[in-house]
Amino acid sequence: MSKVIVIGGGAAGMFAAIQAAEQGHSVVLLEKNEKLGKKIYITGKGRCNITNACDTEELFQNVMRNSKFLYSAFYTCSNYQVMDFFESNGLPIKTERGERVFPQSDHSSDVIATLQRVLKKQGVTVQLHSEVKKLKIEDGQIKGVLLKNGSFLEAERVIVATGGCSYITTGSTGDGYRFAREVGHTVTELYPALVPFETEESWIKELQGLSLKNVSVKIEKNGKVLYDAFGEMLFTHYGVSGPLLLSASSMVNDYADKMPLQMSIDLKPALEEEQLDKRILRDFEENQNRQFKNAVQKLFPAKMIPVIIRLSGISPEKKVNEITKEERQQFVKLIKAFPLTLSRFRDFNEAIITRGGVSVKEVNPSTMESKIVKGLYFAGEVLDLDALTGGFNLQIAWSTGYLAGNSIE
CATH class of the missing domain: 1.10.8.50 (Helicase, Ruva Protein; domain 3)
Known part of the structure; x- marks a missing residue:
């Protein structure tokens, strides 16, 4: 059983934490905001376009860059599995024009509430108001994270799911890109996308x-x-x-x-x-x-x-x-x-997502683990992945988060 820290309480982070806990690991989810899922709350004009009900193969056609990198992620956790996850955890869903999937209630808060319920059920420790300052690395191996308040949290595995630079008011200030650069990762040029x-x-x-x-x-x-x-x-x-x-x-x-x-x-x-x-x-x-x-x-x-x-x-x-x-x-x-x-x-304040991010050449597509630092994983928008509107960007978050959490030994 590993001690796992997940940085970022958005879609990718929550899904990663749930999956890692389900594998029997001890999981702490760190979120710098006062609540989880701030960006989920405003997606789809407050209704949350959870995913898209197209054929799984079609997901790739809606990814703008590095779609091949997502092969394992999309097939390990497909859009149908995401729909099943929410329905089996008590959230009725519906499919609208363009195969876009929403909660039946039309409230994104119900999506967040469902995820919080499952996090609690799986025994994930959620720490709000917890901002990470830097990753602690020794001999090419992750050792934990240093918080802004000066405290050190030890971990054998760390998943960075900090999102991009879009909607800065939700806390997406590009921290994950800084963490990645500081430990030797390449971060590609960043642009506002879906803007x-x-x-x-x-x-x-x-x-x-x-x-x-x-x-x-x-x-x-x-x-x-x-x-x-x-x-x-x-x-x-x-x-x-x-x-x-x-x-x-x-x-x-x-x-x-x-x-x-x-x-x-x-x-x-x-x-x-x-x-x-x-x-x-x-x-x-x-x-x-x-x-x-x-x-x-x-x-x-x-x-x-x-x-x-x-x-x-x-x-x-x-x-x-x-x-x-x-x-x-x-x-x-x-x-x-x-x-x-x-x-x-x-600018980024009006962009739905960020184009660019941690170079996928330096991340194992089968596990989401860093090829540079052992025990370090990336998930969601922090990676150089972006897709069109219609639930595809959230699907990237669910799939990469799930794969990262599932791959921890």
Whole structure:
């Protein structure tokens, strides 16, 4: 039986602690906050998107980097096992659009309560307000951790599950990256991921709060298409967000230093240009004596009309029967490619996850143990792993946490 310390009371840390205790080890879970699962509490807009109910094979397709590293983790603890874990421990779950799995109650606090119940049942000692200062290593072997208050806790195994740099208010201040560097690990460059964009256009403020469903978004750099997808997006006071743009941020992360990027929104993706032209012509014929600004009410949400009229270059007061064919065709092109300029990513405070982390080349994918320090393990977002939205990042946390806890001898 080993003495095990788990640093970090998030998804990966709690799952690692539960699993290690289930193997019969003496486990202490250290959390610097006043409670466990602070980041879980705010995920999925407070509902907690636990995992995704897709085929296990499909999980890999939603991991942006180093998906092969997760082979053992995903098959040792699959998304189906995670669902079974929560249901068998008294948390009813449901599957929504996009195979996203949530607690039936729609309360992330119920997910945390379930984990706390199991931690207690397994005899895990939870120490809150316990911030780790550094790892103690002797002769390439972990010996324990030194706390910020000066006390030393001895351990034969330590699992670092401290999360990333995103949502700093939840305590994710990048401590794990520092611990890893101090003991000789490589930490790859860190970027905010699943994060909104800022745009150059000043009129964006007029669209603040407007959500668009069933639109296509294309992002390009010098004519090269970097991202093209269909779904839902949101305008903010500084730029654009919502599922489409959060996923886009992970796809175009490599261009963080090569901004600006050109973005276009197809506001009517179900219609070809010709069909859209006919639709507009029909609307114009019905409103032929009305002004342009009053003849496009059916085409767009009210908030968008002043902006799109301005960008069209057609006078808002112009009667629709006076609009030329060329003006109308330019208007069609605007609707099919509504232009925006992405100037930069928002910062870590608004990022759902961190891209980058402890290099997976220095971690054993079958056990999550460090290849540099014996008895040291890593799990969750502290590793150089990131995925798209839809429950995939939490699945990485559950799977790597489970594998780390399960691999301790």
